[in-house]
Every structure is written in C-alpha cells, then in structure tokens.
Amino acid sequence: MKIMYVEDNEDNVYVLQRWFSIVGFELIVARDGEQAVTMAAQALPDLILMDQSLPGIDGWEAARRIKASAITRHIPVIALTANAMSGDREKALAAGCDDFDTKPVDIERWREKIRAHAKPIGSTAGPGKD
Amino acid sequence: VRLFNEIQDKSREIEVANRHKSEFLASMSHELRTPLNAILGITQVLQVESKLLKRDDQAEPLKRMLGAGNHLLTLINDILDLSKIEAGHMDLQPEAVAVAPLLDELRSNLEPLVAKNGNALAVSRAPDVVSVYADPVRLRQALLNVGSNASKFTDKGTITVAVDHDEADGRRRVRFRVSDTGIGMTPEQLTRLFQDFVQADTSTARKYGGTGLGLAITRRLCNMMGGDITVESEPGVGSTFTIRLPARAEDFPFTSPPPEKSADEARSLS
Numbered sequence: 001m002k003i004m005y006v007e008d009n010e011d012n013v014y015v016l017q018r019w020f021s022i023v024g025f026e027l028i029v030a031r032d033g034e035q036a037v038t039m040a041a042q043a044l045p046d047l048i049l050m051d052q053s054l055p056g057i058d059g060w061e062a063a064r065r066i067k068a069s070a071i072t073r074h075i076p077v078i079a080l081t082a083n084a085m086s087g088d089r090e091k092a093l094a095a096g097c098d099d100f101d102t103k104p105v106d107i108e109r110w111r112e113k114i115r116a117h118a119k120p121i122g123s124t125a126g127p128g129k130d
Numbered sequence: 131v132r133l134f135n136e137i138q139d140k141s142r143e144i145e146v147a148n149r150h151k152s153e154f155l156a157s158m159s160h161e162l163r164t165p166l167n168a169i170l171g172i173t174q175v176l177q178v179e180s181k182l183l184k185r186d187d188q189a190e191p192l193k194r195m196l197g198a199g200n201h202l203l204t205l206i207n208d209i210l211d212l213s214k215i216e217a218g219h220m221d222l223q224p225e226a227v228a229v230a231p232l233l234d235e236l237r238s239n240l241e242p243l244v245a246k247n248g249n250a251l252a253v254s255r256a257p258d259v260v261s262v263y264a265d266p267v268r269l270r271q272a273l274l275n276v277g278s279n280a281s282k283f284t285d286k287g288t289i290t291v292a293v294d295h296d297e298a299d300g301r302r303r304v305r306f307r308v309s310d311t312g313i314g315m316t317p318e319q320l321t322r323l324f325q326d327f328v329q330a331d332t333s334t335a336r337k338y339g340g341t342g343l344g345l346a347i348t349r350r351l352c353n354m355m356g357g358d359i360t361v362e363s364e365p366g367v368g369s370t371f372t373i374r375l376p377a378r379a380e381d382f383p384f385t386s387p388p389p390e391k392s393a394d395e396a397r398s399l400s
Contacts, residue, residue: 011168018175022182104167104203107174 001118002026004045006036006062008054015105016049033057037065040072047118048077049110051103052088060095067096076117152217159210166206170199208343215350222265222354224382229259229293229304235270236291240277248286249310256294262304263376264355272348272359276308276371279344284312284368295377302377303357309370315363323361324349348373356382 001024005016008031020027028043030036032055040048048066052059059079066072078099079092092100101113173195180188214220237253244251262269273291280289290309295302315323324345345359352359357375376382 009164009168011165012171015168015171015175018172019178022175022178104163105171105174107178 001047002028002043002045003114003118004028004030004036004040004043004048006030006033006048006050006054006059008032008051012051012103012105019107031055033059033062036062040066040075041069044072045075047114048075049114050077050079050097052079052081060091063092063095063097078113078117149217152213153219155209155213159206159213162206163203166199166203170196170203173199205343208347211347212343212350215347215354220354222268224263224265224355224379226261226378227264227266227269228261229255232266232270232273233291233293236273236277239274240281240289243278244281244289247281247284249281249284250288251291252288253291254293259293259295259304261377263379263382264357268351268355269375272351272373273306273308275344275348276359276373280308280310280312280369280371284310287311287368296374301381303374303381304377306373306375307370308373309368311368314365314367314369316365320361320363324359
C-alpha cells in the first residue's frame with residue numbers, strides 16, 4: 001500500500017512517517033500543491049491524504065487537477081482541513097475529493113477513513129493492525 | 131464638563147486596549163495550536179507503538195498525556211473563539227439552513243458522545259420546520275456544544291433534541307430544545323451558568339472536564355445570530371437548554387441588539 005501525504009508541516013509528516021512504518025505502509029510526501037499533482041501522476045499512490053492550506057496552489061485546486069487527469073482520477077483523495085465546522089465538507093466534495101477529515105492528526109479516525117477508501121481491498125495489512 | 135470628557139477619553143482608551151488584548155489572544159491561540167498538535171500527534175503514534183510492542187505499562191501514562199493535551203486544545207480553541215468575538219472578528223454569514231440535514235449531522239456527531247455515558251439519543255422535528263436563518267458553522271457549534279454538555283452530565287439516561295417553532299412580537303423563531311435526564315442544576319448554579327470560565331460548580335471541571343467557556347461562547351453566538359439561549363433545570367431531574375433563532379431573514383431582529391457587547395457584535399455582523 002502506497003499513500004501520498006500532501007503536507008508542509010514537518011511534525012505532521014513525522015507522525016505519519018512513524019505511524020505508517022509501524023503498519024507497513026509506504027509513505028510518499030509532497031510539500032505543496034504543484035508537487036502533489038506531479039507526484040500523483042508519477043508515483044500513482046493507492047490513496048492521497050491532502051492538506052488544504054498549502055503554499056502555492058492550495059489543496060482544493062490540487063485535488064481538482066488530480067481528479068481532472070485521466071491518469072490520476074481513480075486515486076481516492078481524502079481532504080484534510082483545520083476546521084471541523086466550516087462547511088469544508090461541501091467544498092471538498094465539490095473539488096472532487098472522495099472524503100473529508102479534520103486536522104490535527106487523529107490516528108483512530110484517519111485509520112477508518114483510509115481503510116474505507118484504500119485499495120487494493122485484498123491487502124492484509126490495514127493501517128493500525130495494532 | 132472637562133471631567134466628563136476625560137472620562138470619555140479614558141473609556142475609549144480602555145476599549146482600544148481591550149481590543150488589542152483580544153487580538154493578541156486570538157493570534158496567540160493560533161500559534162499555540164501548532165506545537166500542541168505536534169505533541170498530540172506524536173503521543174498517538176507512541177500509543178500505537180506501545181500497543182504493538184505489548185508495553186501495557188505505558189498505556190495509562192499515554193492516555194493521560196492525550197487526555198490532558200486534548201483538554202488544553204479545547205481550552206485554546208475556546209479562548210480563540212471568545213477573543214474573536216470580543217475583538218469583533220467573528221464574522222457570521224447567516225443564510226437559510228435546512229434543518230433536516232442539520233439534525234442528521236448533529237445526530238451522527240453526538241452519537242459517540244452519548245454512547246460514552248450509556249445514554250440514549252432521540253431527535254425529532256416538527257414537520258413544518260424546514261429551515262432556520264443562521265450561520266451554519268456557528269449553529270452547528272452551538273448545538274453540538276449544548277448536546278455534548280447534556281451527554282456529559284447525564285449517565286444512562288436520555289438526551290432529547292426537539293425542534294419546533296414559536297412566535298413572539300410577530301417574529302417567527304425556530305426553537306431547538308435539548309433536554310437531558312442528568313444531574314441538573316440548582317437556581318444558584320443557573321445564575322452563573324453563562325458567565326465566562328464558570329461551570330455550575332468549581333468541582334465540576336475536575337469531575338467532568340471542559341473549560342467553562344462553552345456556554346458563554348454559545349450564548350454570544352446565539353445573540354449575534356439574532357436569537358437567544360435559555361435554560362431550565364432541576365437538580366437530580368435534568369436540564370433543558372432552548373436555543374431560539376430567526377426562522378427567516380425577515381425575522382432577524384436587527385433593531386434589538388443583545389444586551390452585552392452590542393457594539394462589537396453589531397459590527398461583526400455587518
């Protein structure tokens with residue numbers, strides 16, 4: 001399982017690196033929106049976790065581009081935003097994201113979201129087989 | 131007359147200083163959250179690792195670290211909200227909010243909280259209540275706040291959310307009533323309830339957690355949206371919180387600003 005995390009905060013990247021190394025997932029990290037679009041097409045991850053406030057083009061626009069490309073459109077995108085209550089769910093779905101969650105990192109909740117969306121479904125190592 | 135002018139100048143100075151204080155708090159709260167979120171994230175990873183490595187001795191301290199960290203995060207978020215309101219930076223965007231999906235969402239947000247104390251949740255809506263005129267983000271926050279309070283102070287009881295209409299002074303209002311069968315409050319506790327940093331009892335924070343800011347924030351938000359929040363309660367029987375908000379834009383009482391902080395709040399609405 002290969003998951004791309006789009007995030008510019010070092011501490012958040014560290015948390016996911018450590019978590020995914022425990023559960024045996026491969027993590028690739030894009031630091032901004034432009035990089036996310038390019039990396040998605042090159043690396044073809046199984047799932048994308050996308051922070052929305054990014055330098056350069058934001059997560060909404062990056063998600064839109066990923067979903068507009070025939071190469072990457074099938075990859076599930078989970079949007080991550082800072083505020084649970086700001087109508088971002090609608091915005092995420094409008095941008096073509098498959099799901100939505102809030103920051104800060106919540107391993108228990110994110111694990112469920114990743115489980116629900118990540119393919120291949122037959123994979124034995126779900127995140128958090130702990 | 132000179133004395134009067136001096137007093138006026140002084141009060142203006144104080145008002146400006148107060149606003150600066152609120153703005154400072156708002157930016158500080160934001161800066162405080164980033165490192166705290168890092169601490170919380172890393173603690174969660176350690177929790178996963180310790181489970182995997184069967185380090186049961188670490189379970190309790192890690193749980194306590196997370197509990198305390200989350201409490202601190204709630205406090206910071208509440209202070210951020212309150213100082214935004216005080217500084218007149220809380221921008222509300224009222225619109226017609228559909229009530230049925232709002233209640234569905236509230237139910238799914240409340241269910242895990244309600245289940246924690248073994249409570250049941252019942253949500254009902256009068257069929258003629260279709261929409262309410264409010265800021266959707268802040269309305270959700272207000273309802274979630276009151277609902278999570280209800281489940282926090284109730285054990286193996288029932289939380290009821292009932293929505294209907296009422297009418298006063300020719301204005302139509304949507305009424306959200308959140309009732310519980312919990313510990314309730316005495317009349318003395320009720321009088322202090324909506325004040326900043328005050329819970330019904332000083333021992334409450336220790337026993338139930340929370341910041342004591344939630345209801346103060348909720349009351350301000352309801353006032354800013356042209357409505358109000360009231361409470362009825364009986365010790366040992368339960369409490370009912372009632373939030374009333376304009377049903378339509380024309381029911382918004384622009385002419386009667388809330389009693390406190392009306393200048394700030396009116397400004398932030400414009």
